[in-house]
Amino acid sequence: MAETICRSLRDGGLEGEHAPALTIKDTLASPFGLHVFTHVLSQLSSSILAGKSQSRGVVVVSFSRSPSFYADLLRRRGADVSSPNKWIRILDCYTDPLGWKEQQLKEAGNFADVSGEASPSSGLARVCSNVRDLDKLYSLILELGIGLVGQGKVRFSVAIDSANELLRHASMSAVAGLLTNLRSHDQISSIFWLMHSDLHDVKVTSALEYMSSMVASVEPLSVAANGLKGDTENLSLLEQNFGKGKFLARLKRRNGRSEEFRIEQSGITFTSVSSQEGIINQGLVPKVQFNLELSEKERIERAKVILPFEHQGNGKPIEIYDGRRSLAENKSGETSALVGNSQRTENSGEGEIIYFRDSDDEMPDSDEDPDDDLDI
Amino acid sequence: MDQRSSNLLEEAIGLDNHHRHQAEDAAAAAEWPLSLKVVLIEDSVETSGSFVLHHLIKRALSPQSSNVIIFLAFSQPFSHYDRLLRKLGCNLAAQRDSGRFFFFDMLQLQSPGRNEGKTSDGGFCELYRRIQKTIASLPEKYKKQVTVMIDDVSLMEVAAFGSSQHVLDFLRYCHTLTSEFGCSFVALNHEDIYSSMESPTFLLELEYLADVLIKAEPLATGLAADVHGQLTVLNRGICNPTGSFVSKIRNFHFRVKENTVDYFYPGSRT
Structure with missing residues (x-):
């Protein structure tokens, strides 16, 4: 300069x-x-x-x-x-x-x-x-x-x-x-x-x-x-x-x-x-008490995280959980998911989101508009 | 021991080169290492830095050097300095009589600012001329070896009725003495006076002027029985026109004793 x-x-x-x-x-x-x-x-x-x-x-x-x-x-x-x-x-x-x-x-x-x-x-x-x-x-x-x-x-x-x-x-x-x-x-x-x-x-x-x-x-x-x-x-x-x-x-x-x-x-x-x-x-960057910088290790681990929608389209059939599957089905899935989880945590920093409906009363997550009878 | 430890201050200021030169050749020995330089001593109420000033007086008037001091005293009468320097082994009255120590008693004289009718420059113009005349009337061998000392600058501001501009004008003119006659310039100032100000312009101006900045501060850890404070010496040596660039930074502790001052590195005392 x-x-x-x-x-x-x-x-x-x-x-x-x-x-x-x-x-x-x-x-x-x-x-x-x-x-x-x-x-x-x-x-x-x-x-x-x-x-x-x-x-x-x-x-x-x-x-x-x-x-x-x-x-x-x-x-x-x-x-x-x-x-x-x-x-x-x-x-x-x-x-x-x-x-x-x-x-x-x-x-x-x-x-x-x-x-x-x-x-x-x-x-x-x-x-x-x-x-x-x-x-x-x-x-x-x-x-x-x-x-x-x-x-x-x-x-x-x-x-x-x-x-x-x-x-x-x-x-x-x-x-x-x-x-x-x-x-x-x-x-x-x-x-x-x-x-x-x-x-x-x-x-x-x-x-x-x-x-x-x-x-x-x-x-x-x-x-x-x-x-x-x-x-x-x-x-x-x-x-x-x-x-x-x-x-x-x-x-x-x-x-x-x-x-x-x-x-x-x-x-x-x-x-x-x-x-x-x-x-x-x-x-x-103003001086703050907490650390805003990432260490090299943290940077690598962050790069490994697969964002929720990122893995789609990699050959597997696309599955979006719409909450309509029955509770029994979920329960068997849960155990396998748990097993899979424990294995996964050992080898990588992959993350996943597991969501169970609390009960059948809960509204299913669907395209249906729950308020379609509303007349606006 | 005493000789070596007192060299810690001298080494930081650059006075120890003197001895080395003396060994090398006689012409260089006569050269005052601080010539052309501005030395600023900053102290505070808890830790007085006047002993550094006294040390410099003693050093400049020592038999090895042929230095002349022009001393502007705003804070103490001559008898005070005479008593102090006598303890350090230097007879000021004799030096004054032999024409190596010029004492301008600004307490006794009308302070420059009090002269009515001279308000445009606060009377400092007159003071500057007196200094210049004193230097001009010196014999040739002393002319290049003058040190102007001020004790202290904050009281000078008081004498100028708080007009720091006048003081700065005066100091600038004193600075021209350094390049004109090869003088050195030593001033004592109190840092804590300006501590309440958001931007202590006057203090900053002085620090910009200084080639060597000596700060006397209390210990950061609080009072101690055998350490009286710490000195930080910033030797910038920036504007040395001979091209030699010496810059260093030193920090050490000191203890003021009856007749001497001990300087030592932190932690080196048992």
């Missing part, structure tokens, strides 16, 4: 359509959203560098990590991020989001470029010192992107590493407006953002999900039965969810599937779930 997502971000949007948008969300129980984010980012960068993607550049809006973090990361993955490059720019909302440092420099009478001091590769990053002003942020993103690819029909991608920070500084509607504006811009090929979903109300999370064409959610492999948060008392559970988790992807056009992922030295690896059905069932 991770492949599919990266591919559709790479392919970008069609003319007159909104750009594909991806929400990556995680929770504290499995806080590996950033890994997924960097994975998607580096996949996208490598396809940009190879010239395979619709977009020719990417603008990273960094809130939670410093620009040098992304520069190092991409360099480690073999991408060229030296400053005169033509494919990546970082809008640095991490270093000075509220303008504290800028103000300080101004007071000191030093108007030097803040970004030069903050990051070693100053051509790469640009500091945004007021993240509360989303209009400014929007125009800065466009400026950086268009600076990369130039005016015209060439497109670029946008990556936002924390929608939470955006939401912390601005209202929900303002953030939604920003994201929609970005999506509908002609020159934007694709956009993706990371969000920690437990920091916000459900309505905020779902609003962002509505705006995206794909949702990738990172979930723990096993969930604590009692608490909202991972309970430290349950250490084994923590250990189980440490370094690996479940990756669920939902694409607007079709249902998503799930994958497992594992964090390793070199980054994140995805493996498709071997028995998908099992994993999905585990996720969907």
Whole structure:
């Protein structure tokens, strides 16, 4: 699924359509959203560098990590991020989001470029010192992107590493407006953002999900039965969810599937779930006290049961007990049936239904309508 | 025995690498293993986690390391820490005079939020600048080895008149110090304050920030005479830009004694 997502971000949007948008969300129980984010980012960068993607550049809006973090990361993955490059720019909302440092420099009478001091590769990053002003942020993103690819029909991608920070500084509607504006811009090929979903109300999370064409959610492999948060008392559970988790992807056009992922030295690896059905069932069936699953033995035995009408038509004359046979006949049949029963129970799990009329007073089971004198 | 068992905590945090490096080469020995990292200590009323903080102070100021601590004290006066650290064998007053321990007494000073006219940022902007100036004025050899400590974050929220947004802004700015100067950042917080909330956003934000999360909890089985609680250390090591990915999880019991703390695995005590 991770492949599919990266591919559709790479392919970008069609003319007159909104750009594909991806929400990556995680929770504290499995806080590996950033890994997924960097994975998607580096996949996208490598396809940009190879010239395979619709977009020719990417603008990273960094809130939670410093620009040098992304520069190092991409360099480690073999991408060229030296400053005169033509494919990546970082809008640095991490270093000075509220303008504290800028103000300080101004007071000191030093108007030097803040970004030069903050990051070693100053051509790469640009500091945004007021993240509360989303209009400014929007125009800065466009400026950086268009600076990369130039005016015209060439497109670029946008990556936002924390929608939470955006939401912390601005209202929900303002953030939604920003994201929609970005999506509908002609020159934007694709956009993706990371969000920690437990920091916000459900309505905020779902609003962002509505705006995206794909949702990738990172979930723990096993969930604590009692608490909202991972309970430290349950250490084994923590250990189980440490370094690996479940990756669920939902694409607007079709249902998503799930994958497992594992964090390793070199980054994140995805493996498709071997028995998908099992994993999905585990996720969907609510936790109940009794067992809804069948063991292998139970499954075999269930397969052996012949349903009441299933055995008919296997060569023997069809006999339907209509209750008209006399009691004497039944009695002789009963003994043989009992004998037969005891034999049968020994060798198989076959079942049968034996029914005796209590007395002749009981109405026979026939096609005759007992109420045919009723005039309706 | 004492040396080894106290290493259980150090090993979990990743401090024991220090010794190994020291043997290998001197340059690496000077490197503080926690640099660039955010350490969050969470405790509760029944089980105080402040001893972990004290241990980290002692460790950072030990003669082998050349660390500088900037300490924001919201909960206790200097004399308290001085007495405590003296018992652990570390003279805070001397360290303060020699310029390795900077104590910001937030009790005595006007708490940041009380400054009228500075309400837009709760006064935290000013505090941040003081920290930054302190770091900038350090001699070159100490500059890369700064640890900012906060005791404790919940009282910081009180000082900001309950505005957790301001505290978060401040903490974010402190986080930029880690990437800018290679600082480390240690904060103590109380978990049970947020236990009644359905979604303790502030606590969660802090936990997302943390690279190393240390939880001090009472024993699940109830009180015991010779075990004072358990520590769970989650060492995520996620955002280590050097590419080394160390992540581990440890759980062990502890017993706070007069001068030391014993750390031991569950059941290993007779």
